[in-house]
Amino acid sequence: MAREEKELEDDRLNEYYGRLQTLHLGPLWSSIQTIMSKEPRPRALPYLWKWDDVYRLVMESGELVTPDRGGERRVVFFRNPGLEDLQPWGWGALTHTLYAGVQLLLPGERAPSHRHNQNAIRFVLQGSGAYTLVEGERVKMEEGDFLITPSGLWHDHVHEGDTPMLWFDCLDIPFVYQLGVTFFENYPEFHQPISQPENYSTQRFTAPGLLPLTDRDNRYAPQAIYKWEKTKQALDQLSKLDPDPCDGFAVEYVNPATGEAAGHTIGAMMQKLARGDRTQAHRHVHSAVYHVFRGQGYTVMNGVRFFWQSGDTFVVPNWVWHEHVNDGNTDAYLFSANDLPIMERLKLERSELYPEKYQTVVGDHLGNGGRT
Amino acid sequence: MAREEKELEDDRLNEYYGRLQTLHLGPLWSSIQTIMSKEPRPRALPYLWKWDDVYRLVMESGELVTPDRGGERRVVFFRNPGLEDLQPWGWGALTHTLYAGVQLLLPGERAPSHRHNQNAIRFVLQGSGAYTLVEGERVKMEEGDFLITPSGLWHDHVHEGDTPMLWFDCLDIPFVYQLGVTFFENYPEFHQPISQPENYSTQRFTAPGLLPLTDRDNRYAPQAIYKWEKTKQALDQLSKLDPDPCDGFAVEYVNPATGEAAGHTIGAMMQKLARGDRTQAHRHVHSAVYHVFRGQGYTVMNGVRFFWQSGDTFVVPNWVWHEHVNDGNTDAYLFSANDLPIMERLKLERSELYPEKYQTVVGDHLGNGGRT
Amino acid sequence: MAREEKELEDDRLNEYYGRLQTLHLGPLWSSIQTIMSKEPRPRALPYLWKWDDVYRLVMESGELVTPDRGGERRVVFFRNPGLEDLQPWGWGALTHTLYAGVQLLLPGERAPSHRHNQNAIRFVLQGSGAYTLVEGERVKMEEGDFLITPSGLWHDHVHEGDTPMLWFDCLDIPFVYQLGVTFFENYPEFHQPISQPENYSTQRFTAPGLLPLTDRDNRYAPQAIYKWEKTKQALDQLSKLDPDPCDGFAVEYVNPATGEAAGHTIGAMMQKLARGDRTQAHRHVHSAVYHVFRGQGYTVMNGVRFFWQSGDTFVVPNWVWHEHVNDGNTDAYLFSANDLPIMERLKLERSELYPEKYQTVVGDHLGNGGRT
Amino acid sequence: MAREEKELEDDRLNEYYGRLQTLHLGPLWSSIQTIMSKEPRPRALPYLWKWDDVYRLVMESGELVTPDRGGERRVVFFRNPGLEDLQPWGWGALTHTLYAGVQLLLPGERAPSHRHNQNAIRFVLQGSGAYTLVEGERVKMEEGDFLITPSGLWHDHVHEGDTPMLWFDCLDIPFVYQLGVTFFENYPEFHQPISQPENYSTQRFTAPGLLPLTDRDNRYAPQAIYKWEKTKQALDQLSKLDPDPCDGFAVEYVNPATGEAAGHTIGAMMQKLARGDRTQAHRHVHSAVYHVFRGQGYTVMNGVRFFWQSGDTFVVPNWVWHEHVNDGNTDAYLFSANDLPIMERLKLERSELYPEKYQTVVGDHLGNGGRT
Ligand SMILES: [Fe+2]
Ligand SMILES: [Fe+2]
Ligand SMILES: [Fe+2]
Ligand SMILES: [Fe+2]
Numbered sequence A, B, C, D: 001m002a003r004e005e006k007e008l009e010d011d012r013l014n015e016y017y018g019r020l021q022t023l024h025l026g027p028l029w030s031s032i033q034t035i036m037s038k039e040p041r042p043r044a045l046p047y048l049w050k051w052d053d054v055y056r057l058v059m060e061s062g063e064l065v066t067p068d069r070g071g072e073r074r075v076v077f078f079r080n081p082g083l084e085d086l087q088p089w090g091w092g093a094l095t096h097t098l099y100a101g102v103q104l105l106l107p108g109e110r111a112p113s114h115r116h117n118q119n120a121i122r123f124v125l126q127g128s129g130a131y132t133l134v135e136g137e138r139v140k141m142e143e144g145d146f147l148i149t150p151s152g153l154w155h156d157h158v159h160e161g162d163t164p165m166l167w168f169d170c171l172d173i174p175f176v177y178q179l180g181v182t183f184f185e186n187y188p189e190f191h192q193p194i195s196q197p198e199n200y201s202t203q204r205f206t207a208p209g210l211l212p213l214t215d216r217d218n219r220y221a222p223q224a225i226y227k228w229e230k231t232k233q234a235l236d237q238l239s240k241l242d243p244d245p246c247d248g249f250a251v252e253y254v255n256p257a258t259g260e261a262a263g264h265t266i267g268a269m270m271q272k273l274a275r276g277d278r279t280q281a282h283r284h285v286h287s288a289v290y291h292v293f294r295g296q297g298y299t300v301m302n303g304v305r306f307f308w309q310s311g312d313t314f315v316v317p318n319w320v321w322h323e324h325v326n327d328g329n330t331d332a333y334l335f336s337a338n339d340l341p342i343m344e345r346l347k348l349e350r351s352e353l354y355p356e357k358y359q360t361v362v363g364d365h366l367g368n369g370g371r372t
């Protein structure tokens, strides 16, 4: 085609595209390569937040706001740099489906009771003396504990201790937001009444495979809390066996009455990397959010090292190559949450091992993720 | 609080919010009411496209482009006015999860073979003589037929007839796009080979509840096509019985080997409104895309009338009150696709009847949706 | 061991076994080889009943008894010669799980309404003008139709025609009997009221994969009847494709809303053997009961030929090698019922192909099964 | 009808019945009331065996036989007096579906490796130093432990301790036997090789809801043993909460990866009755086999008291009213196995509370069940 002809054709096409646009229509042949890419192109980026920054700002919020009706919770949440331009508020997205933040409750405070169709999980970072109330059960929270508040259950928090209480929250807020189907409801009063024995779950669930007969028809969310002490013991025990090649010694938090993810749409696990461990690189369709509970090391994502230590939060977006390295002097414990249950229920999950065992490191993450 | 104090506090908060933002963090207490609204606030809007507009532009595309490798398909798709600012291309979204468009294949043309992890369904609008090839089966498409191309199956189209062939496509493109997990693959050659008898499905599936023994272990997508003639007969038969109060006489297209939605993540149905029928108003969490196959009438959405006739496309976003009215002189047939399977698998579905039987009409849709 | 010692030891063991028996105890080491055999040793035997015999005796019963409350139904049932010594009544067993019989309803008669936890299926042999009432739906029965009456549904029969009506019944009576868990209940009156349109199922289910929207939450037993005309058409259509190597052209009767066996615990199918067809020999854990609807041929079971023609009934016990041969002048249609759903739900099913294609015939069945 | 006529008619019917019988046919109207009874009429009887008797005879078997290939296991099993006339060996039936016995392994002995399609569970009564090998895992057995050997897994036993080892076995032998579908296979050698770390399960499963990541795809039978120490702790913990009205404080042994019965077709639980406890009377379709692990009391079955103490075995057949009473000076622990999973999978389960809280006691069981 002569140059002139080509220009004429382009003009005509552009004029046509303009008319399509006016009528809220679009040409698939021009857009298919961006909206149906060959491989996943998540807008979420690998990223890492240092605990010093997060902690300082969360504590400062304690002087600025209180957890009242309306604001509901005092949480500083992570905004994925690749998603933060989404309006409003980057949809609270750390990955395409998951929100995560650090919540602060000060001694004597109470956060109001509400329920919503998002699922929530929590992992306790610091402090003691606080309780979560879930559907009438008062549950004591202690460092390292994992808790769930699935869709539709009333929940509120109260702090009877004397030092600040901090925990990590993860919800499927962006997933439900982008579907446009959120429901949120305030409890008629500030607090719900207590209707169950305190720490009812830990009294009913004490050993693997022993289901209380009285729980036979109670399979929705029978176990509210998973204590750190037991998780730690489980991992120490597993450490005598072979590790998972890509995740080290790891346990998934599951519903003891079904074996499915305790957090319903949100998967969660605690993994232990012994001193010197380096996992094999892989990638998978599901995304994950990591909180470094203990230890020091780095995670290589698409060839870039992200250095972490206790308290840091980092994100492994969908289909990003990743491997974890513990190069500190102690065992490392990484807590993580993911959207694997969503991917599995919709038959979208897929994964692959990196062709070699480890990635070639091509750089270090600048700024927050850098090691100084 | 004195006015001055309030200003000081606001300043301090704003300064604090600025520091949060710099570190890619956000305050939940300020954002919770927008990202966790009390009720669904889909950005998708109720809207309607007139067939005249769509048809004219689709036919024009026939002069401008061909279905080659790269562009893949000649489709003009619907961009929901509430979502079209999403980059790129409004993600192809007609609802938060669903893409839909009208595809044109001209006599003698072929569209190249590919596969993807999005699920696709098709509804044939006009023409005859075209075939879809799905995983080795050549399937003849005729007006009113419903077809499926579930995730992961190779498919291509070929037109051996002599008039333009038009069909309505619906895929879960925006859902998979926003998860960031798309996979798309070209078949090594332009076309896949034929490995099954022609119209294999319609030979194997001929009556309800009769499963070929040879299909006992073939439950993924055993039936590729649902012929209009049978759908029409089914609706005529159902018309002698009581209608569904909110949807009239309706059949859902299901997998005959499982009873689940034929389109996997995409539900689909054909509904018939007899002359003069007016359905009861309701709303539901799932969204729906309608194509008016035959007839004339209007749909009231949140109090506004959207007038439709044969060939028009309209969208019922999540949680929008809606009711359908056939005020024409013939029976009306509405084809629709929805994301109910996604909502159900993730336990998000909810619905309610309008307090009264019908909505109060407060206005008519301007522009495209208006009746002239 | 010297002979004397051996005798002493045997004496001691026998004396010990006697003491065990007195206390209702038993020695596993002596019994394991019989109660845990290496391969299935069903007590049920391959057997065949000639239609002449069955028909003559069933018709004679029409002069002797009526279907009143107490006797409930006028049925002559098949007693497997290997099981008929079980008390009482050989438990009604044709296989270890299945009962089958031929029911006769004379013009003007009615059989009383009842329900039970056994599942029932029926296949109509002769006559017209009779109706089954199942849970308020009046269903017309015609030659070749397949019907279901699953566990817990009220059912009664009424005959408004003018010639005797005969059908084949199959229930899981022996299975439920041997579990000792039967429930049976009479409807308070002789008949239940009609609450649904006549032939409601055939009006709602007309084509494969088209589920009436109003049946979305009605998955227990939505389709009461499967008409012969449709079954015949399905088989003729399938005959243009490849047959199942061991079963010829065959369709399974399934619930159109789930794809599972229509008869719940009872599987059922209709298979067509074209003139001259001989299927490949195989065996499987599940057992089957055959009724020859049309045609003439023989079935080789464990090397023995059982000759059949229209109206004959034969049984293929668990794990018996079998192959079917149509040596008549027309297509043959074999109806069969089986306990595959029970085996599958309890993960007991297993099957294997005969090492060669066909068995070596070693004899012909004497007596009833002989061809004269 | 005159007496004479009646006699004539009876004669004619009897003559007819004789002809039916000759042809292996039967009249349903005469038999329906016995083979389809109004309510369950299990042939199994409530019964109880005293430990003194069982123990004495089991120990005596230790002098008479060894666990060699062929006899396989040295077990004395319980024969339900209502079923023991079944040939052969009362089919090993303690209930219509379940076999149970007491197995003895002497110091230094080994029982050969085999597998079968019956499911097995075990409960350890006395001794220590014995191991079970299941599919390559060596599992140490101690008093009060619960173990599983599901269908199809190789298993053998070896005793390295120095006192006799006794355990309670329960299998679904009669259920599989009466279906006529048993498979049993000897391992090519006397023992299978060890391929897993010792006590692999107890190392992997340490706390409720913590699933090792490496077990994600291993859901068939991931946990081989449930230690008494943990069971005891669980029951002590539950004792602070409300008991189940009909079963006291009780835990069901479940598969930690699915929440389903650990024994597949065989349900099992351990229940604790505190001093003075009396449960509410009820009955259910499923049957149960009890072994009194510790304590003293009685169970009322259909109005008759069966007195038990540590080591006794008793059986609660289907649909028998029953309630348990601890009238000893200590807590009582009752182990039980049942066929509830079979009933549930086939939708046969049903249960009801006794109209009053307790049954009226009408007698004491004579003989073995009597208290002296
Ligand atoms: Fe919340
Ligand atoms: Fe990973
Ligand atoms: Fe495509
Ligand atoms: Fe609707």
Ligand SMILES: [Fe+2]
Residues within 6 Å of the ligand: C114, C115, C116, C120, C155
């Ligand atoms: Fe019946």
Ligand SMILES: [Fe+2]
Residues within 6 Å of the ligand: C246, C282, C284, C322
């Ligand atoms: Fe067969």
Ligand SMILES: [Fe+2]
Residues within 6 Å of the ligand: D114, D115, D116, D120, D155
């Ligand atoms: Fe065994």
Ligand SMILES: [Fe+2]
Residues within 6 Å of the ligand: D246, D282, D284, D322
């Ligand atoms: Fe009970």
